[in-house]
Amino acid sequence: MTQSDKKIVLFRRDFQRFTGGHLKVWHYFNHVLASEAYAPRIAFTPDSKWDATNPWNGAKQYICDWNPNAADALFLAGKDWEAVSNLNAKQPVVNLIQHPRHANPDDKVSGFLRNRAIRICVSQQVADAINGTGKVNGPVFVIPNALDTSGFPMIPDQTERPIQVLLCGLKAPDLAREIDRRLQADENVAVTPLLDWVPRSEFLMRASQARIVVTLPRSLEGFYLPALEAMACGAIVICPDCVGNRDFCHDGANCFRPAYQADAIVGAIYRALALSPPDAEKMRDNARSTVAEHSLERERSSFFKMLGRLDEVWQS
16 A cells, blocks of 8 residues: 555644653554554644654654644544544544543543543553543543663663662652652662653663662653653662552562652662662563563554554444
């Protein structure tokens, strides 16, 4: 099938700063790009940023004007629905749901659940949340978030890692400062706080330099990729329970998943520091297995199973 014969899937983004949400839409854009039957196009809001962090910098040949009725299907996420009206009822809409907040009646995105769409949830917890509202219009699929680890930095020898504890608190700075304050009095614990936004490449570099990485999500997340990224970088990971991480953060097996409280997180840091070398290596091995289970290839395969039946699923 030639490019001109392929059906067009139209994406839309308002890119102000690189986020995990944009990264996942970029992954699905590339999944469609690899399809034998579909080809992606994407429209950006006029004030979208085009700095070095925008993944579509190298894919500008796929950028087009926002004309949803001219596409064969739409791929929407987040507030993309705001640009949609008067759709053709025969035109499939795929809606990526990345956060349980879509189930919160006080959140604007909750209202979009009444729009007909084929929904892809990044975790079972997200699917349970939106299905529990009774407002979902259309089928719901769960495709767990995946990670592209190609090009990840790595320092295999743990003794050569210069950072003892990397404390990542961009999403929870007050909690991070409290944890840092409690550990400052212990001269045997060296904490390197990371509280401000940095490019993803810098986060990955620091995670690869750390023996222990504490990733602090918000108290409620849909998945939380940084914890999986830190596992892929070979660190012992501490990530408190944020609901969406329950299917891949297995406490005591591939990471520590304490309660979302400073006391519990500090306790987990000390347990991580006390791990014997064999126990630490076993946890890192388990984490590597978890990362392998969340490969982009597996995500793409799951998506292709749905994409191959797109019209059938839409009409069901």
